[in-house]
Amino acid sequence: MNWRKYRKFPAFVFKERTWPDRTIEKAPIWCSVDLRDGNQALPDPMNVEKKLKMFNLLKKIGFKEIEVAFPSASNTEFRFVRKLIEEGYLDDDTVIQVLTQSREHLIRKTFESLKGAKQAIVHLYNSTSEQQRRIVFKKDKPDIIKIAVDGTKLVKQLSQECDTDIRFEYSPESFTGTEMDFALEICERVLEVWQPTPEKKAIINLPATVELTTPNVYADQIEWFCNKISCRDSVIISVHTHNDRGTGVAATELALLAGADRVEGTLFGNGERTGNLDIITVALNMFSQGIDPGLDISDINSIIKVYEECTNLKVHERHPYAGKLVFTAFSGSHQDAINKGFRYLREEKPEYWDVPYLPIDPTDIGRQYEAIIRINSQSGKGGVAFIMEHEFGYILPKEMHPEFGEMIKQKSDEAGRELSPDEVMEVFSENYLNVTGPYKLIGYHVETRDGTVIVNARIYKDNEFLEISGKGNGPISAFFDALKNISGDLPFRFEAYSEHALSSGADAEAVAYIQLANGGGKSIFGVGKDRNTTTASFEAIICALNRAAAENKHV
Known part of the structure; x- marks a missing residue:
């Protein structure tokens, strides 16, 4: 393993951080991206019918913002948006979100898909990282800014020309690999075009498109950005983490401490490579801390069932909260x-x-x-x-x-x-x-004389019927005394007794537990069950004696 071929993530110095001293107090705005970001990562993407089934599940769980498609990417994606609008699957309580790259023909196609919708979020993005600029696009910073600004201008123009109430979201894709000054600059330029207000906020989504370092660095980046953005009261800061390093949940939670308002993710973390953020886990983490997650996850089994049917993926047995074995202890x-x-x-x-x-x-x-x-x-x-x-x-x-x-x-x-x-x-x-042995209870009679309990019983022992009698301060001690009277060398003493009902009601059976012991410190237990508590107790003593005889030991 040639570890020398890799280098550390460049240090991000932010000494003014305050997020380590905060705690999460409330749930964020949730946005499910199962139908787009999650769907594109499936070996067999969902068809329209499965997407609709998943959409209904997300609404039932309580998502108010759902990214439903990349309408310009395929006919299936476009048709699904049209189906939601034309067949009445949308309501005033749910805002659909559609994704588009910052390219003119894709933006126009996206708006075509939204005709007739009452409200929608148009999510515009372009990649801004140093690596993508250098290797993929071969463009300088001004060129990348122009792509974002031109796209925003077109979205704003088309928003003013349509009847749909358009909310705007912008993502500097690969935010975590982007120089922070440049990430801030390009977002500021986009917001200058869009002109958000406190009454109609824009969403700035800061994705960890690829996890590059530890979650604390992402939190520093989020808090730095929240402090620097010029119109913070007019912006919703959203996060969208991936799980390349296995810390997508931690990165999101720390980002919420750092000031993020909104979270994008998928059920159970489905997504490209190692996946998106697992919203179920973050929501139940909050739930476990006494915070209302704002999502209904009270029937996790039905959620898993629909998820697996729609995605053809399986929820792992050890998946947090949802796995079949997570509430199971073998140790x-x-x-x-x-x-x-x-x-x-x-x-x-x-x-x-x-x-x-x-x-x-x-x-x-x-x-x-x-x-x-x-x-x-x-x-x-x-x-x-x-x-x-x-x-x-x-x-x-x-x-x-x-x-x-x-x-x-x-x-x-x-x-x-x-x-x-x-x-x-x-x-x-x-x-x-079901223990059998030399002893068997045939019948008995209990009476009390002058405060002393007397038990007369008939037992079967060693192939003969015996009439036995004993005295004690209660039926159990009297029956045990009767047994000792026929076996003077019975090497047991009565150690402990307990009993309880197996159910409630007049016909409930009682179960009795008897512990017999000898001077050697060893014990053996017997159990008896009957509708009559006294009978159950006597049967428990018989059970213990038969078990001792079967094991041929003097306890």
């Missing part, structure tokens, strides 16, 4: 923390969302809790407990987590793959609910 420590976080929410009811490893509540974007934790050999006891509680309603005692968690790890190791929630439940049923 045991992560799973345990998430499980405790949900319990904290349920018990403490804090004012704000506060769950480790989950920056937002997945349900806010239409995801379900059951997808948060998935189980494999790397999973921990907390994750397994989460699955049992949120998928099946079993709230396992904390002391039971290691025992059951180890069973699941072993099962996943043997399978060599992830286990589904149903497979986790199968392991639970096999080891706790």
Whole structure:
């Protein structure tokens, strides 16, 4: 790798920066460019029908400005603009934006496409970077300025001749590769022609057409430009970042700190090379900080579905917020923390969302809790407990987590793959609910005499029926006493008990958990389930004894 063939981006000195001390307080003006900038980057560009489907999705999400086409680029692009206008897809709440290079015949064709529209943004651009001037156009600065000024004059003339309310946008393409003094000069010359006012502002779009350096430099450039432009109160500063260095989102967020008012981008960042800015990510980043993003992303799955149908692209499993795995934890420590976080929410009811490893509540974007934790050999006891509680309603005692968690790890190791929630439940049923062995409860009777609980029960043990009786301060201790009366050497002591309802209502089943232990510090658990809480408790004790017998160990 010959790293010597590359050179550092030229330093941009701006010591007056203030953006590092600011925070984002509100959402910008959003402009989706999925239908043009995103569309041109697709291996199979959208036809008119798919573009219309995408347009309707963007409106539903809440975009008020949508770049719909480069009308002079192709018949499909032109026809799509005409379809929107002629078939009534536009309303007063949505402004379409059309893109054109600063060339006369392209500008005129663009205005032909807009006939009959009530309002529109005409987005004029020409490349201004030193590299493009030297290599592509072989023109000096005055020539590049003339291209921009001539185009602006024609746009203004045609705007005055048509019935459409035209808003004007100008982009010095490759802004980040342009000398800042020259970028400012060409924008000033364009604005001198257009003559914006505070009531009818012009849009100056400052694109990072190619990411050339770190996001902080882009922020410096934006703040410098905002400070220098002469009619700041009559201009909307827009940014349009690309993702060549993988920092398009960061560059946009820092640009907003630096004074930008407006953001252009695409859903999930589709665009040339490594893509445009991912508007979904920036919007949900704001959402996670308690800021209204001004876009409705509450059903991320339906957005992904339409996006994938229209673009033939797939949203990656690890895509921020939208990926199938981003709310999934495989690591045991992560799973345990998430499980405790949900319990904290349920018990403490804090004012704000506060769950480790989950920056937002997945349900806010239409995801379900059951997808948060998935189980494999790397999973921990907390994750397994989460699955049992949120998928099946079993709230396992904390002391039971290691025992059951180890069973699941072993099962996943043997399978060599992830286990589904149903497979986790199968392991639970096999080891706790469907356990057979030397003990079986046939029936029982409970009574209280002088404050003492007496249990008379009939059990099946070692192929014979036995009548047993025991006393205690409650049914559980009395039943355990009865079992000890027939097995004087029963090496267990009653350690802990818990129970809960599996559902609500008169027919709800109860589930009981029993922990038995010996003096050696080892424990074994039993689980019982029945509509009667006492029966469930007795069945849990029987389960624990049968499990101990099956494993041939004295816990």
